[in-house]
Amino acid sequence: MKLSAHSGQVPVYTVSGADTARPLPEWLIRKRKRSLKNDPEFANRIELLQDFSFEEASQCVRVSPDGNWLMSTGTYKPAIHVHNLNQLALSFERHTNNENVTFQILSSDFTKSLHLQGDRTLDFHTGGGIHYSVRVPRFGRDLLYDANAAEALVPSVGVNAEGSGEVFRLNLEVGRFMKSYEVDVGGDDMLSVGAGALQGGINAGSVNTGSIAEESHNLLAFGTSLGTVEFWDSRSRNRVGILSVPRDSIEGRSEITALQFHRSGLELATGNSNGITQIFDLRSPVPLLSKDQGYGEAIKRLIWLESGSSSRGQIQEPRIMSADKKIIKIWDPRNGDAWTSVEPAVDLNHVEWVKDSGMFLTANEGKQQHAFFIPQLGPAPKWCAFMDNFVEEMAEDPDDPNAFGKASAGDVYDNFKFLTLQQLRQLNLDHLVGQTSLLRPYMHGFFVAQKLYEEARLISNPDVWQEQRAKSIQEKITKERESRIRGNKKATVKVNRKLAERIMEREEKNERRRAKRVLEKGGDDDMVDVEKAPAVGGDDEQDDVAEPKRAGGVLSDPRFARLFQDEDFEVDEASHEFQMVNPSTKIPKGLTAVEDEDAESRKGSSDESSEDEQDTQSARKQASDDKNRISSSSYKKSGHNKTKGPQMVVSSSNKRHDQRNRDKSFGSRVSKLKDRDVPTKSKNTIVVGEREITFAPEKKGRKPAADAESYNGGGGQRHDRKDRRSASNNVFRKM
Numbered sequence: 001m002k003l004s005a006h007s008g009q010v011p012v013y014t015v016s017g018a019d020t021a022r023p024l025p026e027w028l029i030r031k032r033k034r035s036l037k038n039d040p041e042f043a044n045r046i047e048l049l050q051d052f053s054f055e056e057a058s059q060c061v062r063v064s065p066d067g068n069w070l071m072s073t074g075t076y077k078p079a080i081h082v083h084n085l086n087q088l089a090l091s092f093e094r095h096t097n098n099e100n101v102t103f104q105i106l107s108s109d110f111t112k113s114l115h116l117q118g119d120r121t122l123d124f125h126t127g128g129g130i131h132y133s134v135r136v137p138r139f140g141r142d143l144l145y146d147a148n149a150a151e152a153l154v155p156s157v158g159v160n161a162e163g164s165g166e167v168f169r170l171n172l173e174v175g176r177f178m179k180s181y182e183v184d185v186g187g188d189d190m191l192s193v194g195a196g197a198l199q200g201g202i203n204a205g206s207v208n209t210g211s212i213a214e215e216s217h218n219l220l221a222f223g224t225s226l227g228t229v230e231f232w233d234s235r236s237r238n239r240v241g242i243l244s245v246p247r248d249s250i251e252g253r254s255e256i257t258a259l260q261f262h263r264s265g266l267e268l269a270t271g272n273s274n275g276i277t278q279i280f281d282l283r284s285p286v287p288l289l290s291k292d293q294g295y296g297e298a299i300k301r302l303i304w305l306e307s308g309s310s311s312r313g314q315i316q317e318p319r320i321m322s323a324d325k326k327i328i329k330i331w332d333p334r335n336g337d338a339w340t341s342v343e344p345a346v347d348l349n350h351v352e353w354v355k356d357s358g359m360f361l362t363a364n365e366g367k368q369q370h371a372f373f374i375p376q377l378g379p380a381p382k383w384c385a386f387m388d389n390f391v392e393e394m395a396e397d398p399d400d401p402n403a404f405g406k407a408s409a410g411d412v413y414d415n416f417k418f419l420t421l422q423q424l425r426q427l428n429l430d431h432l433v434g435q436t437s438l439l440r441p442y443m444h445g446f447f448v449a450q451k452l453y454e455e456a457r458l459i460s461n462p463d464v465w466q467e468q469r470a471k472s473i474q475e476k477i478t479k480e481r482e483s484r485i486r487g488n489k490k491a492t493v494k495v496n497r498k499l500a501e502r503i504m505e506r507e508e509k510n511e512r513r514r515a516k517r518v519l520e521k522g523g524d525d526d527m528v529d530v531e532k533a534p535a536v537g538g539d540d541e542q543d544d545v546a547e548p549k550r551a552g553g554v555l556s557d558p559r560f561a562r563l564f565q566d567e568d569f570e571v572d573e574a575s576h577e578f579q580m581v582n583p584s585t586k587i588p589k590g591l592t593a594v595e596d597e598d599a600e601s602r603k604g605s606s607d608e609s610s611e612d613e614q615d616t617q618s619a620r621k622q623a624s625d626d627k628n629r630i631s632s633s634s635y636k637k638s639g640h641n642k643t644k645g646p647q648m649v650v651s652s653s654n655k656r657h658d659q660r661n662r663d664k665s666f667g668s669r670v671s672k673l674k675d676r677d678v679p680t681k682s683k684n685t686i687v688v689g690e691r692e693i694t695f696a697p698e699k700k701g702r703k704p705a706a707d708a709e710s711y712n713g714g715g716g717q718r719h720d721r722k723d724r725r726s727a728s729n730n731v732f733r734k735m
Helices: 026-031 310-315 386-396 421-426 450-460 464-482 497-521 539-543 576-581 593-602 607-623 632-637 666-675 705-711
Strands: 002-004 012-016 057-063 069-075 079-084 089-095 100-105 113-117 121-125 130-135 144-146 151-159 165-171 176-183 207-212 219-224 228-233 238-244 256-261 267-272 276-281 287-292 301-304 320-323 328-331 338-342 348-353 359-364 371-373 416-420 440-442 445-449 647-652 685-688 691-696
Touching: 012 386, 057 100, 069 100, 069 359, 144 207, 151 207, 165 207, 176 219, 207 256, 219 256, 228 256, 256 301, 267 301, 267 320, 276 320, 301 348, 320 348, 416 421, 416 450, 421 445, 445 450, 450 464
Parallel strands: 057 348
Antiparallel strands: 002 012, 012 371, 057 069, 057 359, 069 079, 079 089, 100 113, 113 121, 121 130, 144 151, 151 165, 165 176, 207 219, 219 228, 228 238, 256 267, 267 276, 276 287, 301 320, 320 328, 328 338, 348 359, 359 371, 416 445, 440 445, 647 691, 685 691
16 A cells, blocks of 8 residues: 655555556466565555456446445446445456446446446446447437436537537436437537538537536536536526636637536536636636646546535535546645645546545556545545554554654544543434444544534533633633732642641731731841740730741641541541531531440330330420410319319419519518408409419310329329239229
C-alpha cells in the first residue's frame, strides 16, 4: 500500500493499481516461490478485491445503492464483473457481444441493471443473465434513469428531421419509447442549422451528458456540444430554461462534457472539454467559481462529496471532485482552494466514490483497476474496515519513510469523542450503531464526531448552554480573583478540612493581632518582642494566649501530620458523640450505641413491670391535663358521696376583683374577711377560698378500673388482675 501526499499534508493511499500490485505469471510465481518470500515489495502487497481487473481495460464502475455489490465493465473480451464487497471477491463474470459505453444499476443490489452498448442497443440484465435488448435510433453518449417517471434517458448524437438534438425516452413501465426531448445542438457543419442539416455527419451536434436533481426539484439538465445547458421539467415535458456558458477567450465556446446537481438543487457544476469546471447558481447566469484542471483535457466526472445524512453533512467541510483522464482533484467549491489530488499512472475512464467514506474506485486503460483511500475525507467502507487499522499503523510507524510523521499521527480520529454504549443511549444515538459510519467502533465504545456529539447533547439537554454559560462566568470571576493581592486561601488537606480551615482562620486572626501590636509599638517584627507586648484592641484580644508557636502553625507541624492525612483520624461531625461534646451543634435524632444496648436489655423485663410502666405513663398523662379540673378519684378520696359521681367544674373568682385594689398586707386581708357574709352551704355547692366548685350529678354506673384502684388506696392489692392468683378462696371479697 503506497502513500502519497501531492497537496499539503493530506495523505492518499493507493490500495490497488499498477503501482501496488506486480502481476506475475503463475509459472513464474511457482518457480520463484522461495525467492519471493524475501522480496519485500511482493510480500507487502495488498489485494483489496479479488480479480479487480480486466484483460485489457475497463470502461465504467459503479457501487450498488445498498453498498454491498460492485459492478464494472471492461474489455477485451467485453465483460461484466460483479464483486461481492462483503466477501471481497468476484461473484461472477458475464461476457457481452459489444463494448459497454456506460450503465446504470436500477435496483438496490446488482440484480437489475441497464447497459448502453456500443452498437446502439440497451441491454437489460438480471441476476441470471440478459433479459431483454432494444435498439436506440442513434448512438448514445450517456445514460440516465429517472426514478420518478420510470424512464431511461439516452442523450444521443445527431439531429432529427427538424434539426434538433434528441434525448430518447424509454418508459420501462409501458415498455416503449415516448416522445423524446428536443434539444438545440446546432447543425453538422456549425453553419447550417435546422431541417437542412445532416442527421449523422461527422460534425453533427450532440447531447453529451445529463443530470437529474433527484433529491430536490427533479429538474433534468442536458449539456450540449454548443456549450449550453438546457433544463427540462419531467412533469410537463417542456423546456424551462437555458444556461449559456461564457465563451473562452482563446478557444471559444467549448462543449459541456460533465454535469452534476448539488443536493439542494440550487447549484450546478459543469465541466467542459477544455478542462474548466464552473459552479453556477440557477438563479444567476454568471458562474460563481471557475476552476482549471490544468491539463486541458475534457472533464469526465464531477461529484459533490456530500454525506448521506444531514447531521454528518453539517460537520464536514464542502468538497467537490473533478476528474479528467489524467488527474483526480478534490477542492473547495467555496473558494477553489485545492485540497488534495490523485494522479494515476494510466488514463482514467470513470471514477466512482463510495458514499460516506474516503474510498475512490476507478475504471482506466490499464489491466488493474485502481482504488484510492483518503482517511481525512472519511472512514473506510464497512466492507473493508480493516483499512483504518492499516492506515493508523503506517501513520505511527517511525521507520516508514512514507508515513505522516510524528506531528500527523492520529489524524484518523481527530476531533472525535469516545462514547460508550450507555452514553449513546442517553444521547439517543444508539439507533445509529451498525447503520451508518458516523459511529466508529473501537474497543468497548464508539468514536463520534465532536460536533455531532455537541449537537446531540444540546438536543437531549436544552439547558446545557445555561450551565456552560454559568460555568464560564464562574471561571472568569475566579480568574479575576486570583489576580488580586489577597487570594482565596484553601486548606490543601485530605481529611478534616473543616478543622484545618478553622485552625487557619484562628492563625490569621492571631497574626492580625500581632501585626496590630507591632504597629502600636512602631517597630518591626524582629525588633519588637511580640509575645511580651501588651494586648491592643477589644475583648477579642483577651482570648489570645501567648504561647510559643512553630513556624507555620499546627498544619505544618509533623507531629500532627497524620491528623490531616490518615483517614483513621477523620472526625465525624455528624456523630452523636461529637455533638454531645460540642453542645452548640445540633444533636441528631436517635440514641447512641450504649443507649441502644440499655433499651435492648430492658425488653426482657416481667409483665408486671411493663404494666406498672403503663400505669405510670397514664398517670403522667392525667397530670398534664388542665390544672383547674379536679378528677373524680381525688374527690372520692376526700370522703364525699361516691354513688352520684358528680362532675366538678372549677371557676375562678379572680375576674371579679381588680388587681390594683387588692391588699398587699396579710392583716388587711384578714380584717376584710370578718366583714364578709358567710355564704350558706347548699346541697351541691361548696365554697373553698376563692374558688367555687359545682357538682353535676351523673347516672349510677359501673366503677372504672382507675377509680377502683384509687378507691383501694392506690398502693393496695388489685383483685381485678387475672394474671395473679388470689391469696384467699373467699369469693365474697371480690363482690
